Amino acid sequence: MSQDSLLIIACSESDANLYYATRFLAPDPFVFLQVGTRKVLLMSDLEIDRARAQARVDEVLSLAEYEGKARQRWQSPHLIDTVSVLLEAYGVSAVTVPAAFPLEHGDRLREKGVSVTTRPDPFFPERLIKSEDEIAAVAETQRHTEAALEAALQVLREGRIAGEGVLWRGKPLTAEDLKKVINLSLMENDCVAQHTIVACGIDGVDPHNEGSGPIRPHESIVFDIFPRSSRTRYFADMTRTVVKGKASDDLRRMYDAVLAAQLRGIELVRDGASGQAIHEEVARTLEARGFQTGPVDGRLQGFFHGTGHGVGLDIHEPPRISKAGAGLRTGQIVTVEPGLYYSRWGAVRIEDLVVVGTDGCRNLTRAPKLDLLEL
Amino acid sequence: MSQDSLLIIACSESDANLYYATRFLAPDPFVFLQVGTRKVLLMSDLEIDRARAQARVDEVLSLAEYEGKARQRWQSPHLIDTVSVLLEAYGVSAVTVPAAFPLEHGDRLREKGVSVTTRPDPFFPERLIKSEDEIAAVAETQRHTEAALEAALQVLREGRIAGEGVLWRGKPLTAEDLKKVINLSLMENDCVAQHTIVACGIDGVDPHNEGSGPIRPHESIVFDIFPRSSRTRYFADMTRTVVKGKASDDLRRMYDAVLAAQLRGIELVRDGASGQAIHEEVARTLEARGFQTGPVDGRLQGFFHGTGHGVGLDIHEPPRISKAGAGLRTGQIVTVEPGLYYSRWGAVRIEDLVVVGTDGCRNLTRAPKLDLLEL
Numbered sequence: 001m002s003q004d005s006l007l008i009i010a011c012s013e014s015d016a017n018l019y020y021a022t023r024f025l026a027p028d029p030f031v032f033l034q035v036g037t038r039k040v041l042l043m044s045d046l047e048i049d050r051a052r053a054q055a056r057v058d059e060v061l062s063l064a065e066y067e068g069k070a071r072q073r074w075q076s077p078h079l080i081d082t083v084s085v086l087l088e089a090y091g092v093s094a095v096t097v098p099a100a101f102p103l104e105h106g107d108r109l110r111e112k113g114v115s116v117t118t119r120p121d122p123f124f125p126e127r128l129i130k131s132e133d134e135i136a137a138v139a140e141t142q143r144h145t146e147a148a149l150e151a152a153l154q155v156l157r158e159g160r161i162a163g164e165g166v167l168w169r170g171k172p173l174t175a176e177d178l179k180k181v182i183n184l185s186l187m188e189n190d191c192v193a194q195h196t197i198v199a200c201g202i203d204g205v206d207p208h209n210e211g212s213g214p215i216r217p218h219e220s221i222v223f224d225i226f227p228r229s230s231r232t233r234y235f236a237d238m239t240r241t242v243v244k245g246k247a248s249d250d251l252r253r254m255y256d257a258v259l260a261a262q263l264r265g266i267e268l269v270r271d272g273a274s275g276q277a278i279h280e281e282v283a284r285t286l287e288a289r290g291f292q293t294g295p296v297d298g299r300l301q302g303f304f305h306g307t308g309h310g311v312g313l314d315i316h317e318p319p320r321i322s323k324a325g326a327g328l329r330t331g332q333i334v335t336v337e338p339g340l341y342y343s344r345w346g347a348v349r350i351e352d353l354v355v356v357g358t359d360g361c362r363n364l365t366r367a368p369k370l371d372l373l374e375l
Numbered sequence: 376m377s378q379d380s381l382l383i384i385a386c387s388e389s390d391a392n393l394y395y396a397t398r399f400l401a402p403d404p405f406v407f408l409q410v411g412t413r414k415v416l417l418m419s420d421l422e423i424d425r426a427r428a429q430a431r432v433d434e435v436l437s438l439a440e441y442e443g444k445a446r447q448r449w450q451s452p453h454l455i456d457t458v459s460v461l462l463e464a465y466g467v468s469a470v471t472v473p474a475a476f477p478l479e480h481g482d483r484l485r486e487k488g489v490s491v492t493t494r495p496d497p498f499f500p501e502r503l504i505k506s507e508d509e510i511a512a513v514a515e516t517q518r519h520t521e522a523a524l525e526a527a528l529q530v531l532r533e534g535r536i537a538g539e540g541v542l543w544r545g546k547p548l549t550a551e552d553l554k555k556v557i558n559l560s561l562m563e564n565d566c567v568a569q570h571t572i573v574a575c576g577i578d579g580v581d582p583h584n585e586g587s588g589p590i591r592p593h594e595s596i597v598f599d600i601f602p603r604s605s606r607t608r609y610f611a612d613m614t615r616t617v618v619k620g621k622a623s624d625d626l627r628r629m630y631d632a633v634l635a636a637q638l639r640g641i642e643l644v645r646d647g648a649s650g651q652a653i654h655e656e657v658a659r660t661l662e663a664r665g666f667q668t669g670p671v672d673g674r675l676q677g678f679f680h681g682t683g684h685g686v687g688l689d690i691h692e693p694p695r696i697s698k699a700g701a702g703l704r705t706g707q708i709v710t711v712e713p714g715l716y717y718s719r720w721g722a723v724r725i726e727d728l729v730v731v732g733t734d735g736c737r738n739l740t741r742a743p744k745l746d747l748l749e750l
Contacts, residue, residue: 014389026583027570027583027690027691028691045675045679046582046583046679046680047583049581049674049675050581050583050584097478099477099478099479099480100477100478100479101477101478101479102474102475102476102477102478103472103474103475103476103477103478103480103481103491103493104474104475104476104493104495105474105478106478106481106482107481107493116478118478118479118482120479180562180563183562184559184562187555187558187559187562188555192567192569194567194605195402206424206425207421208401208402208421208422208425209425230569299424300420300424304420304421305421315402316402316403
């Protein structure tokens, strides 16, 4: 029995595995033990009533009670002393823990003679395969993401090009203005977006630059929006690239190449497909159109990030569609998001969210991408 | 030299120690090594330019370059293989890591003969002592927190009592409405609030219930708001309890007791004071006014959480003002937030944020608390 025992000590607010296992959200760390199929929590007095009402587990035990038992053996028991009393009560002498299990806890458990083995991610392999409810939750967050993008695009449409800037409501429109519009729209729908990217021109050439300052006409503007629903906890993720004004021929060629590569990637996503093979084909599509990747003026340019990643309770989760990508499986939700980044021309990234199916994939993204250049 | 080496492998987005050490925010894990006073980062190609521009470290090394070196010795090197090459390059054979360092990484490093020692929290003891800049950042987030509370109180004032509910803009006012007003106000000021509590009546009796549904007149409403500034990354934290309509005599007695206990707690905060002693005195103040703590009808009632906690780059950080509280020191920022929770009467919690000083403390909170009952 004991080789099946799983132990997590974490904060479900930040640890998606613990939230997945319990569907219980708490701001402070708590203890999860699974013996066979039986799930048990050790909860503080502050959380125990709520945990008993909400957590999808078999039993919620009182941390205070187990601390009392530990105090019969140790004067000021550490959390791991208390956990060891719990393990004894369940006849568990060996536990499997997540790769990210705290080393201090691991060392203390081993000092007590408990066998502690880490399981590489994904800790719950079944977490990668989304249920219909989970797909619906991601799709719902995606709808709100699209509404937020549309609100920002509406601002861009309303803006008036004036020299090197765009005037909106009498003032120069900034990346910060657009982010605020996006984040407010998301919040109206109970979604929280952090690090929303609105990167104009050279800002976008660093894919993780969030963007700042005045929006300039005729330059690429990358919108990358990846909020979490506060209600369901599921993320969505979408990127669109637009231009206010007129795109240069080079930028248009980049856009067409990225779109072609993205469509090619989406075409290849299906059960059994190799994430690595898809990524390589996407990269080849860009190269075939003349867009090389490598250092230029001491800076990496071209296409130098992965094609996609899983999305669910974490914004970045397996599987990867990248150099290190493994086989895709039906029910996984992944992004397909190639991009091109050149200091001379700007940045283009286009990202959709798709569900892997037996014979292809289902695109959860409804925002247009064919006619976005030149608002 | 090597006994001074610190190693963190984490995501600075969720690991405040890593952000503190580098002031660099990235969504994916990266490697931080400190040898003596020299700080070094190992960064992916995707982040390296931004890290070199922004991170407050001595050197930003290329992860890809070190992976290349590792590939000369291992066919498909794991991250820890690459880290071991870095450690060798710096002559480091022993590292001190945070208590939460991932066990899998710890095991792999030890397999390579590296001595890995965990340091109990706080990993950087100096993080608890806030500089003037850090105090200013927390105070700024606190100002935005107060503006958000005021926006919600204004809605309550505008609301009209109608039977069992409160009408606002022609509809029954809900906890969700008030949370939206708060969160939108915060977002206007670049602050992100998660799990804002607006808990009316019985909801508030569970201190971590976020509250939902219609606001009822003449019942306690607990507002607990703890946003982070997206700009500075520093949190603030404040709780106020109000009543729309008329508070019962019992509720008023509770309010007066909590306020007296809170003022007593604040009075005791100073350099050298024991967090445990302050907590005990706060609890005694409540008991002296007749408010007992213990299980009633199978539910813990009275005052059953700590009096306070540190606030900074984490919303909950040391020191604690609680049963387990240690000595306070000048420059720490702590909350003082006693509460009373009774199924029969409702909940009251009052929380301010103070800076520990030599002869007392400086209250960063400006929101009124004496005249909040009965809006």
